[in-house]
Amino acid sequence: MGDLEIRPTTARDIPAVVAMLADDPLGAQRESPDDLGPYMAAFERLRTDPNQHLVVAVREDRVVGTLQLTIVPGLSRRGATRSIIEGVRVHGDERGSGLGTQLIEWAIDESRRQGCHLVQLTSDRTRTDAHRFYERLGFSASHTGFKLQL
Template identity: 80%
Template sequence: MGDFDIRPAVADDIPAIVAMLADDPLGAQRESPDDLAPYLSALERLHDDPNQHLVVAVRDDCVVGTLQLTIIPGLSRTGATRSLIEAVRIHADERGGGLGTELIEWAIDTSRRHGCQLVQLTSDATRTDAHRFYERLGFQASHVGFKLPL
């Protein structure tokens, strides 16, 4: 790999990011690529929060991957800071080439630089390929997650 850059996402990246978020059966049900206004508003909120890191991987001026990293100060685990990796997506043409691994390694390294003692993520129960990928990188399925739509 190595022939791409990881950088903070900007407004011009939103169409490509949303297209990747929508490019699977789950994302197709939850994302709205035809209306980018809510995503642009969310990007402004993310940029205003120093604990949020929405990044893209760019190769030849094209966005080919993305993830969001959130730094979470906490009280549990003797005041440990943790990070949360979310919305990991790799463009369909780039999958299987190591870019996902490099993005996750970027997130882990960034978490260390922010003093995190733990990196966590969730993955939809139906994403079995993603589960194997995360396990191969050393993540353990240690908890059961719950969500409550509001």
């Protein structure tokens, strides 16, 4: 399947990333791939924040996966730094290829490199396949998450 490169996202990658974000039942309801303006503004904020790592997986010059890793310094757990994995997406053509595992392993390795003591993520309760995937990689469903829409 060709060599895989995981690298920082560029502005040219944003249309492909947004398309992947929109390519599932939940994303189709909340993403707007026809209007890239808000995504480009968000990308600029992410690009200039050293605690944000928005990456793409590229195979044969084609964006086939993405995730965002956020580094969060904190006081709890004896001043531990943690990371949060968000927005994990794999292109439909690549699902089942091991790419998701490679992306998560990249995020865990980068978290270690950044001095994190904990890696956390959330997954919508309807994504049961994703839950099994994360558990296979060693994550445990240890907390109940809450959100407040603003």
